[in-house]
Amino acid sequence: MAVKIRLARGGAKKRPYYYIVVANATDPRDGRFIERVGTHNPLVPKDHEARVKLNEERIKYWLGVGAQPTDRVARFLDAAGLYKRKERNNPKKGLPGKKRLEREKAEKDKAAEAAEAAKAAKEDAPA
Numbered sequence: 001m002a003v004k005i006r007l008a009r010g011g012a013k014k015r016p017y018y019y020i021v022v023a024n025a026t027d028p029r030d031g032r033f034i035e036r037v038g039t040h041n042p043l044v045p046k047d048h049e050a051r052v053k054l055n056e057e058r059i060k061y062w063l064g065v066g067a068q069p070t071d072r073v074a075r076f077l078d079a080a081g082l083y084k085r086k087e088r089n090n091p092k093k094g095l096p097g098k099k100r101l102e103r104e105k106a107e108k109d110k111a112a113e114a115a116e117a118a119k120a121a122k123e124d125a126p127a
Contacts, residue, residue: 002024003024003025003065003067003068004022004024004067004070005020005021005022005037005063005068006020006070007020007029007070007072007073008020008021008033009030015043016042017041017043018040018041019033019039019040020054020076021036022036022037022062022067035058037054037059037062038052038053040053040076054076054080054082063077069083
């Protein structure tokens with residue numbers, strides 16, 4: 001049984017509130033969970049102490065028995081000093097996509113053809 005430490009959404013429409021829960025990986029996001037170990041309120045300012053509340057003792061226990069945190073929860077745990085999050089590297093993230101490169105090449109070709117046509121028209125014009 002794979003156990004995850006993840007977020008389960010609560011709160012009203014347009015007013016999210018998340019519970020940090022330990023759950024079986026196959027259970028639904030807001031469904032059955034094993035234990036609630038914290039909360040996250042994204043509507044509170046980032047530097048406020050009520051934004052993320054963690055039960056550190058229970059989280060240490062679950063990490064010790066092999067529970068894997070999701071990326072977002074790993075960020076919270078890393079900020080609290082409970083878990084070392086692996087840095088991710090995606091060097092292609094900032095590069096333009098295939099369609100954009102094709103579009104830019106087509107625009108460049110069209111501009112070059114227009115410049116050639118203007119140059120040819122200027123040479124053919126009587127002086």
